[in-house]
Amino acid sequence: MTQHVFAWLDERLDLSGLRAFIAEKTVPKHRHSVWYYMGGITLFLVGVQVATGILLLLYYRPSAGEAYESVQFIVSHVEFGWLIRNLHSWSGNLLILMAFVHLFSTFFLRAYRKPRELTWVTGVLLLFVMMGFGFSGYLLPWNELAFFATKVGTGIAGAVPLVGDFLVRFLRGGDDVTGATLTRFYGIHVAILPAITTVLLGVHLLLIQRQGMSVPPSVEKREKAGETIPQEPFFPNYVLHDVMWWYVALAVLAALALFLPWELGKKADAFASVPAGIRPEWYFLAMFQTLKLIPSHVLGIEGEMLGVMGFNVAAVLLLVMPFLDRRAADGRPNRIVTLAGILAVIYLIVFTIYGYLAA
Numbered sequence: 001m002t003q004h005v006f007a008w009l010d011e012r013l014d015l016s017g018l019r020a021f022i023a024e025k026t027v028p029k030h031r032h033s034v035w036y037y038m039g040g041i042t043l044f045l046v047g048v049q050v051a052t053g054i055l056l057l058l059y060y061r062p063s064a065g066e067a068y069e070s071v072q073f074i075v076s077h078v079e080f081g082w083l084i085r086n087l088h089s090w091s092g093n094l095l096i097l098m099a100f101v102h103l104f105s106t107f108f109l110r111a112y113r114k115p116r117e118l119t120w121v122t123g124v125l126l127l128f129v130m131m132g133f134g135f136s137g138y139l140l141p142w143n144e145l146a147f148f149a150t151k152v153g154t155g156i157a158g159a160v161p162l163v164g165d166f167l168v169r170f171l172r173g174g175d176d177v178t179g180a181t182l183t184r185f186y187g188i189h190v191a192i193l194p195a196i197t198t199v200l201l202g203v204h205l206l207l208i209q210r211q212g213m214s215v216p217p218s219v220e221k222r223e224k225a226g227e228t229i230p231q232e233p234f235f236p237n238y239v240l241h242d243v244m245w246w247y248v249a250l251a252v253l254a255a256l257a258l259f260l261p262w263e264l265g266k267k268a269d270a271f272a273s274v275p276a277g278i279r280p281e282w283y284f285l286a287m288f289q290t291l292k293l294i295p296s297h298v299l300g301i302e303g304e305m306l307g308v309m310g311f312n313v314a315a316v317l318l319l320v321m322p323f324l325d326r327r328a329a330d331g332r333p334n335r336i337v338t339l340a341g342i343l344a345v346i347y348l349i350v351f352t353i354y355g356y357l358a359a
């Protein structure tokens with residue numbers, strides 16, 4: 001029976017060809033190999049987000065009158081609802097952390113160099129989309145902290161020159177953060193961003209599949225000098241290693257979800273006084289803290305506008321990184337790029353901690 005089904009499918013889908021391809025596929029093995037599993041962990045967490053997100057959708061209600069109560073219902077009445085909500089919240093945060101780790105590991109291993117420029121570009125776009133997921137998802141429980149943080153967060157978009165006012169109204173669905181903002185964020189979170197992610201992730205993974213895994217420049221040099229770099233079969237060896245890392249990620253996630261429940265806080269009230277300690281999610285803290293430190297005017301230009309423009313320039317530089325580092329394309333070391341990467345990591349860590357302590 002199984003053979004029959006396989007033969008039927010094989011005739012239509014060329015499964016034997018696919019099986020032969022997977023059986024032949026190999027992955028290079030060297031002392032930096034561990035960093036090449038970070039993308040796989042990120043992918044696993046995307047899977048967790050999709051599965052838990054769909055389950056939350058069954059009970060969540062996207063209106064100012066019902067959102068908070070529906071989340072309260074999920075965590076207190078729906079069977080295992082508390083676990084699903086905790087997993088979704090923690091996994092979303094771990095996902096962004098792992099995307100950053102993956103970004104910096106591909107950065108320092110120069111995996112973006114020719115011919116993988118587009119893998120990098122789709123990766124950076126995916127990170128921005130993941131941060132968009134975090135920003136839009138934060139408001140959905142309609143609690144006090146998220147409400148005021150979203151007010152501040154969307155307000156910052158107003159500092160963009162020329163289109164600032166339009167951007168704020170576009171994000172909020174009006175002049176202020178209201179139920180219309182919630183409905184809008186919901187649409188962005190469950191339809192627009194998932195659609196964009198599907199396309200970007202599809203291209204990212206297709207490119208990796210087509211081009212195979214890169215090796216770091218140091219290993220490439222040894223290869224060019226005639227040394228044979230060991231390879232391991234993709235299936236089952238590499239896949240099993242990947243799964244082992246997923247298992248570790250799942251253990252961390254389960255421990256966080258069980259022992260550190262995600263708080264719900266008080267229901268949002270537009271007329272309540274602004275609570276103390278308003279701050280965004282940790283991955284926006286470095287930017288938030290930087291904006292707070294810039295004086296209100298620098299050389300006659302509004303400080304916040306200058307900061308926001310600075311971040312936009314940094315985002316564009318990050319996106320076009322493979323095209324700037326011409327030395328990497330030729331396999332030559334580039335100390336300025338390495339130094340910029342190290343400074344970026346230090347800046348992000350120091351300012352995130354600073355922002356956390358200062359809030």
Ligand code: HEM
Pocket residue numbers: 035036037038039040042043044046099100102103106111112116119120121122123124126127130201204208212213214215
């Ligand atoms: C949702 C987010 C992402 C997912 C699910 C994802 C997934 C993956 C996977 C499974 C791989 C193959 C294994 C590996 O090399 O780690 C990979 C490779 C790669 N990713 Fe990502 N990635 C994401 C975001 C990013 C980001 C933010 C960047 C950097 C800007 C990036 C750049 C790359 C590059 C350059 C490679 C090729 C590595 C090589 O061939 O050596 N990815 N990604």
